[in-house]
Amino acid sequence: MLKIFVCIKQVPDTTEIKLDPVKGTLIRDGVPSIMNPDDKGALEQALLLKDKYGADVTAITMGPQQAQAILREAFAMGVDKAILISDRRFGGADTLATSYTLSQALRSMDYDLILAGRQAIDGDTAQVGPQIAEQLDLPQVTYVENVDFDGQKKLVVKRNIEEGHEVVEVELPCMLTFLASAYNPRYMNVADIMTAYDKEIVTLDADSFPVDAERLGLKGSPTNVKRSFTKGAKAMGTLHDELTPEEAADLILEKLKEKFII
DSSP: OEEEEEEOOEEEOTTSOEEOTTTOOEEOTTOOEEEOHHHHHHHHHHHHHHHHHOEEEEEEEESOGGGHHHHHHHHHHTOSEEEEEOOGGGTTOOHHHHHHHHHHHHHTSOOSEEEEESOOTTTOOOOHHHHHHHHHTOOEEEEEEEEEEOSSSEEEEEEEETTEEEEEEEESSEEEEEOGGGOOOOOOOHHHHHHHTTSOEEEEOTTSSOOOGGGSTTTTOSOOOOOOOOOOOOOOOOOOOSOOHHHHHHHHHHHHHHTTOO
């Protein structure tokens, strides 16, 4: 039976996000949290493989105790197991420290396939999935939109690229990262909602698996966010109508010269 791990993340709902005008940091108090959309696409693909071929699906997340909420949601969608990696020593981790911690936890587990979203909406780096693959020395395919499995060892993966699509073959074990836009995640099952809070979430801390303490959290993070800010609004432009094409071209040239662009 396939053993699939899906890395998911709890993120603030970006439709409600606000910035502290003084500190330039995200205001998270009172902001609802959700499962990262791209991660939910990865989770749906894992459940599709489970439906068709049979699989043991584990959702895994790194975060504070309140991140249990998205693991309960994953249970209600149909996953079999859930793991929360939580420890104050993991606090302040950038993508490198996060991927190191997750990869060290995964290294101690039995897996065939590791899935994750392309990127998280609170950071948009698209780095953690590929970094996990590198640290585990796994082949990886990113920007995935569809997966076909031969039931043995081979996956045929369709990925989105700038010029269109690319179809590649990859063998298990491997790492895939997904686009939410290609999936319609299933609704939580009523029966599974009823039992989601009865299921055990395994909690792991920094003493639960081998780690180098120097590579954890803020200490192990070579990068940090100095300041966040919203893009300033542009002044309203001037509308010029009833111009002939020649007059419009002359006006554009005049404005470009005023800005010393030409």
